[in-house]
Amino acid sequence: xxxxxxxxxxxxxxxxxxxxxxxxxxxxxAPPDDVWAAIVDELxxxxxxxxxxxxxxxxxxxxxxxxxxxxxxxxxxxxxxxLVVAVAVAVSRSDSTTTLAxxxxxxxxxxxxxxxxxxxxxxxxxxxxxxxxxxDDASLPFDLDExxxxxxxxxxxxxxxxxxxxxxxxxxxxxxxxAFSVPAGYDPxxxxxxxxxxxxxxxxxxxxxxxxxxxxLGSI
Numbered sequence: 105x106x107x108x109x110x111x112x113x114x115x116x117x118x119x120x121x122x123x124x125x126x127x128x129x130x131x132x133x134a135p136p137d138d139v140w141a142a143i144v145d146e147l148x149x150x151x152x153x154x155x156x157x158x159x160x161x162x163x164x165x166x167x168x169x170x171x172x173x174x175x176x177x178x179x180x181x182x183x184x185x186x187l188v189v190a191v192a193v194a195v196s197r198s199d200s201t202t203t204l205a206x207x208x209x210x211x212x213x214x215x216x217x218x219x220x221x222x223x224x225x226x227x228x229x230x231x232x233x234x235x236x237x238x239x240d241d242a243s244l245p246f247d248l249d250e251x252x253x254x255x256x257x258x259x260x261x262x263x264x265x266x267x268x269x270x271x272x273x274x275x276x277x278x279x280x281x282x283a284f285s286v287p288a289g290y291d292p293x294x295x296x297x298x299x300x301x302x303x304x305x306x307x308x309x310x311x312x313x314x315x316x317x318x319x320x321l322g323s324i
Contacts, residue, residue: 203228204235205323206227207319208225210318211316215316216314218248218314224300235285246278252303252304254275256276258271258299259299260296296320301315
């Protein structure tokens with residue numbers, strides 16, 4: 105598909121041509137079935153997108169007006185193609201994010217007491233081909249001392265739940281992002297335990313051992 109400036113220019117050109125016509129010029133026949141089939145095949149639409157795009161094209165090519173101008177058919181076809189592409193792009197953008205797994209994060213024995221009344225959940229999301237952990241902070245203790253922070257981790261655990269390896273995804277701030285990219289090379293199906301800990305702002309990048317919530321990602 106053309107880049108956005110070119111695409112918008114095409115729409116302006118079509119609109120300008122339509123404004124030059126009077127009512128008698130605006131006679132459109134529904135195109136043969138094979139025209140629509142060719143457009144759908146070209147865009148490789150699935151059933152849902154085919155139905156959505158088809159409704160848009162029908163609105164363009166079946167409007168009733170006065171007498172026939174056969175030279176209008178190429179213009180109608182061009183407008184229909186532009187509309188179909190716009191519908192396909194809009195649907196595609198809305199489907200660019202997919203939730204792959206979910207975890208309910210819970211306080212566990214031995215965790216820092218600051219998490220005793222805390223609650224949160226995590227979703228593993230695929231966003232434009234990248235893995236992202238999204239946190240819903242239903243109740244996180246953001247009223248801690250200024251010299252500590254809440255940090256989000258992914259943990260690789262063995263069959264007994266012991267930590268094998270882990271990676272930090274970053275700090276969770278009260279007024280900050282809730283979407284954290286998974287670093288390249290870390291597979292969330294292996295690093296499948298989500299952990300939130302209290303970390304001193306002391307320059308030490310290792311886990312403090314002060315977890316407050318933890319949960320394993322599972323299929324939804």
